[in-house]
Amino acid sequence: MEIPSPAPIPRRSSREVRLPPLPPGLEVYRPAEVLGSVVLVVEDETAMQQQLRIDLHDLGYHPLVSSSAPDAMDLLERERIAGVLLDLVLDESEESGFNLLTWIRGHHPGLPVIVLSAAQVNSAAIRHAYELGASSYFVKGNVPMAHIYSDLAARLIERGTGRPGA
Template sequence: MESITTALDSRMLRPRRETGSLTRPLGLDAYRLPELIGSSVLVVEDEIPMQRQLELDLTELDYEVRIAGSAGEAQQLLSQERVAGIILDLVLDDTEEAGWTLLCWIRQNHPGLPVIVFSAALVNSASFRRAYELGASSYFVKGNGPMSHLYSELAARLVEGGRGRS
């Protein structure tokens, strides 16, 4: 039987449900859409704790999760596999330009692919504007709201684009 505790995730400060050694956000079931089960999502994130958190949550939502820790890994993976959507941190390998360059590359090589920017370092109107101009579908600031908003937006973008199960 699963016990519910109120441990706080140090990054997002949100209630967690403990299942053995893993924790997951409460209420994820609301974002598990039948038509998206098995859809492949690429997470481009260089911070291991955030990679693990996104992988845990997205797997719990029945997505097939691919992880890339750098822009180069993401390009290689996208050249070899189809994904339904991408969650992209803009600051990769300690440089801002890596994420921006990758976003441009994705738009040129995979037009229409939903890309949700999820970044903490670039929090200003110029960055938001630039992301949308370069083709981002959405922009979320890490730690600035519940993760459920990110997952809801991901589901909406995948349904909207008819990209489930890619």
């Protein structure tokens, strides 16, 4: 009896970095109401940007990626964004993420904004992010990505900002 050969593995672009998948056993909360939602990733680190984009796509979201506050503002004005994953420290300055969060709250007050940061881990920075309107705050590398993605889905459901028509 001949054993069939496995299907070929699709090749990814050489520019695309694939970081390790979510650990086995970690479930991600992703209700049908949020599938297809547009999520803006504001992150200047290429590897993290790619991990978030790939993971969000694999989870059924439509990710848009920005590496700067001005670009993110432009996307927020042009696109129907359901939620934002925001790095607080972007290339522009130490305050760029805080300034963008303030702008988002002024222009899109109900939009869920989940802060992801590695640099701003002191309690004053975390408190300041919440005072400015962050929906959640996670320190990169200190929490499984599954928790962040589950929190995103919960925030989208909570605020009713899931996909159009949901």
